[in-house]
Amino acid sequence: MENKYNLPADIPENAKKELIKLLNGNRNFVNGKPTAQNMTLETLQKYAFHQEPYAVVLSCSDSRVVPEIIFDCGIGELFVVRVAGITAGPNVIESIEYAVKKLQVPLLILLGHDDCGVMKYAKEHYPEIDGNFTSILNCVYPVLDKEEDITCHNYFAQQHTIWVEDVLMERSKIIRDAVEAGKLYIAKCHFDHSTGLVNLI
Numbered sequence: 336m337e338n339k340y341n342l343p344a345d346i347p348e349n350a351k352k353e354l355i356k357l358l359n360g361n362r363n364f365v366n367g368k369p370t371a372q373n374m375t376l377e378t379l380q381k382y383a384f385h386q387e388p389y390a391v392v393l394s395c396s397d398s399r400v401v402p403e404i405i406f407d408c409g410i411g412e413l414f415v416v417r418v419a420g421i422t423a424g425p426n427v428i429e430s431i432e433y434a435v436k437k438l439q440v441p442l443l444i445l446l447g448h449d450d451c452g453v454m455k456y457a458k459e460h461y462p463e464i465d466g467n468f469t470s471i472l473n474c475v476y477p478v479l480d481k482e483e484d485i486t487c488h489n490y491f492a493q494q495h496t497i498w499v500e501d502v503l504m505e506r507s508k509i510i511r512d513a514v515e516a517g518k519l520y521i522a523k524c525h526f527d528h529s530t531g532l533v534n535l536i
Contacts (some may be wrong), residue, residue, distance in 0.1 A: 337394050340354075340355065340358050340535065342354065342355070343533070345373070345516070346510035346520050347441065347517045347518070347520055348377075348521035349370040349441040349442075350441040350442040350519070350522075352523055353389045353390050353441060353442045353445075354390075354442055355501060356389075357390060357408075357444070357533075358444075358462050358533065360404065360406040360407030360408060361405055361406055361407065361531075361532065361533045362532075363407040363530040364404065364406070364407050364531060365530065365532055366400075367453075369404075369407045371403075371409040371515060372379065372408025372409060373408075373411060373412060374409040374410060374442055375396075375410075376490045378409060378410045378411060379410050380413075381411070381527055382410065382411040382418040383518065386411055386414070387440065388412055388413050388414040388434065388438060389409065389412060389413075389439055389440060389441070390410065390412075390413055390437065390440055390442040390443070391413070391414040391415075391416065391421075391431055391438075391440045391442070391444070391465035392406075392413050392414070392415045392416060392443075392445050393415070393416050393418075393421050393427065393431060393443070393444065393445050393499070394416070394417050394444075395417065395418070395419060395420055395421050395447065395448055395453070396417045396418055396419045396505050397419075397447070397448060397451065397452070399528065400446070400448045400518045400526055401422040402415050402444075403415070403459050403486075403535060405531065405533060406533070411518060412527055414422055414438060414440060416430045416431060416434075418453060418515070419452075419453050419471055419478055420452075420453030420454065420457075420471055420474070420475055420480075420495070421446065421447055421495070421496065421499055422453070422470070422471050422475060422499075422500045423474060423503060423506075423528075424474060425471055425501050428502075428503065428506060428507050431503065431510065432474060432509040432510060433505070435510055435513050435519055436509050436513075439518070440519070440522055441518065441519060441520065442519070442522065443503075443519060443520070443521045443522070444519065444522050444524055445499050445500060445521065445522070445523050445524060446496075446524050446525075446533070447493060447495060447496040447507075447523075447524070447525050447526070447536075448492065448525065448526035448527075448528065449487075449488075449489050449492070449524065449525075449526065449527055449528040450488065450489070450528070451470075451488060451492045453471055453487055453496065454475070454488045454492050456468065456472075457471075457472055457475040457476065457479065458479070458485070458491065459511055460472070461479045461483070462476060462479070462480075464476075468530040471530060475495060477498060478491065478494050478495045478498045479491075482494065484531065487531060489525075492525065493523075493525050493536050496523045496524070496525065496536055497523055497536060499534060500521050500523055503521070522535060523535065523536040524536065
């Protein structure tokens with residue numbers, strides 16, 4: 336299989352296939368030529384009593400970041416978990432675990448993005464927690480604890496995406512076991528608003 340995206344050599348073939356499909360779909364989005372067909376009632380009825388997504392995407396709730404659109408996908412293709420700042424709280428982790436264990440998806444996309452409001456808020460208030468957005472800040476501050484002099488919000492978002500992978504591997508036996516068994520690959524990605532491109536970190 337062609338590896339035009341310079342993917343690491345250790346990606347399991349099934350995950351590699353799905354990742355390339357998504358990156359190709361992203362290029363369709365960027366070029367203004369989406370090809371997704373699975374967007375009708377007929378498709379929904381096909382999956383009325385089961386689902387077969389080929390990837391789980393942990394994405395920010397930001398209104399500008401819509402995985403099905405930026406990856407040129409339709410109904411039933413992606414299992415999407417959206418939460419502000421892709422913060423990995425217990426419910427988020429369990430949602431991903433469901434996709435991994437019950438739906439057996441081979442690919443997990445961690446999708447951070449430019450101009451993330453969570454990263455801006457965290458930078459403005461670090462290291463204080465004043466009662467607002469407590470859970471979110473507790474998930475984001477560890478990145479600043481390690482590298483407090485971060486000045487670029489977009490760089491901060493990418494470092495947080497890397498941190499989220501570490502959190503998932505540490506806190507979830509289901510995810511860790513699947514990765515170690517070669518049944519799941521975690522792709523750390525960043526969505527660039529100026530170009531529309533999803534880039535691997």
